Amino acid sequence: MTPPDYEYLRKFLKDHSGLDLSADKHYLIESRLLPLARKSDLNGISELVQKLKGGSATFVTQVVEAMTTNETFFFRDKIPFDHFREVILPEMIKARANRKSIRIWCAAGSTGQEPYSLAMCVKEMSAALAGWRVDILATDLSQEVLEKSKSGIYSQFEVQRGLPIQMLVKYFKQTGELWQINPEMRAMVQHRQLNLLQDFAQLGVFDIIFCRNVLIYFDQDTKVNIFNRLAKATESDGFLVLGAAETVVGLTDAFKPFADRRGLYRPNAPAAAPGRMLGIGAGIKKAAIAGT
Numbered sequence: 303m304t305p306p307d308y309e310y311l312r313k314f315l316k317d318h319s320g321l322d323l324s325a326d327k328h329y330l331i332e333s334r335l336l337p338l339a340r341k342s343d344l345n346g347i348s349e350l351v352q353k354l355k356g357g358s359a360t361f362v363t364q365v366v367e368a369m370t371t372n373e374t375f376f377f378r379d380k381i382p383f384d385h386f387r388e389v390i391l392p393e394m395i396k397a398r399a400n401r402k403s404i405r406i407w408c409a410a411g412s413t414g415q416e417p418y419s420l421a422m423c424v425k426e427m428s429a430a431l432a433g434w435r436v437d438i439l440a441t442d443l444s445q446e447v448l449e450k451s452k453s454g455i456y457s458q459f460e461v462q463r464g465l466p467i468q469m470l471v472k473y474f475k476q477t478g479e480l481w482q483i484n485p486e487m488r489a490m491v492q493h494r495q496l497n498l499l500q501d502f503a504q505l506g507v508f509d510i511i512f513c514r515n516v517l518i519y520f521d522q523d524t525k526v527n528i529f530n531r532l533a534k535a536t537e538s539d540g541f542l543v544l545g546a547a548e549t550v551v552g553l554t555d556a557f558k559p560f561a562d563r564r565g566l567y568r569p570n571a572p573a574a575a576p577g578r579m580l581g582i583g584a585g586i587k588k589a590a591i592a593g594t
């Protein structure tokens with residue numbers, strides 16, 4: 303790969319997905335893009351760059367998606383789900399007692415293990431949530447991972463990563479070598495393609511946002527910009543959950559850390575009262591917790 307090709311791809315990826323590659327990530331580009339070049343009958347990275355400059359929207363998407371890291375697994379890192387069960391849901395159940403509805407956004411949900419882990423936690427608390435409406439919106443830049451998330455179908459290897467056996471038995475059905483999460487869990491999660499670099503105000507305001515293991519790939523200015531927009535999308539008494547290697551500290555005052563709960567944040571300067579902008583994003587179909 304020539305230095306100009308590398309620089310072109312660096313800028314292209316930063317502009318299209320936020321991915322911030324340092325000057326020495328040639329191997330990463332080659333390992334992800336050479337298979338795509340071969341599949342597209344192109345003779346190496348230089349030809350791929352030429353085709354990219356040609357501007358085909360489909361090819362742009364293919365290159366961006368080939369460079370995303372979609373690593374995820376059920377109940378990843380455990381602690382955020384402890385926060386969810388022990389702090390976030392109990393607080394929201396108190397705070398939303400009149401409204402009896404909770405909106406959750408999983409902002410880079412990848413292949414679905416994260417939003418379905420949240421759905422299973424919600425279902426496990428269905429006694430306390432009887433008669434409530436809990437909506438989980440899973441978004442991702444990549445249409446490909448969203449399709450898998452929608453299907454709710456996982457391999458034996460994937461269900462063995464992080465998912466307690468009791469939950470596998472309770473919420474999944476085995477078909478051959480694959481496992482599918484049950485229709486009730488699938489109905490709790492809505493899906494939508496969304497690039498965090500772009501405006502997401504149209505989604506409305508959420509009580510809880512999980513945005514984990516995606517901002518880590520972005521530069522500081524991009525993180526700050528996204529944090530500030532996430533703050534506008536969070537209810538004043540809502541919660542933000544970040545990944546283990548991510549923090550707002552030193553970047554923005556829009557959120558403040560929640561004491562003794564690593565990775566958990568609340569908005570700092572509430573812009574408005576809870577319930578604002580409800581109904582915006584009504585295009586997102588709501589799903590009640592079935593059986594409650």
Ligand SMILES: C[S@@+](CC[C@H](N)C(=O)[O-])C[C@H]1O[C@@H](n2cnc3c(N)ncnc32)[C@H](O)[C@@H]1O
Pocket residue numbers: 318319320370371372373374375378409410411412413416441442443444447496497498499513514515516545
């Ligand atoms: C490493 S996965 C994290 C998945 C999940 N949140 C977790 O923690 O297990 C990162 C996800 O972010 C998505 N992504 C990357 N850039 C994005 C962007 N600009 N907007 C939205 N999603 C993006 C990728 O497609 C990928 O599915």
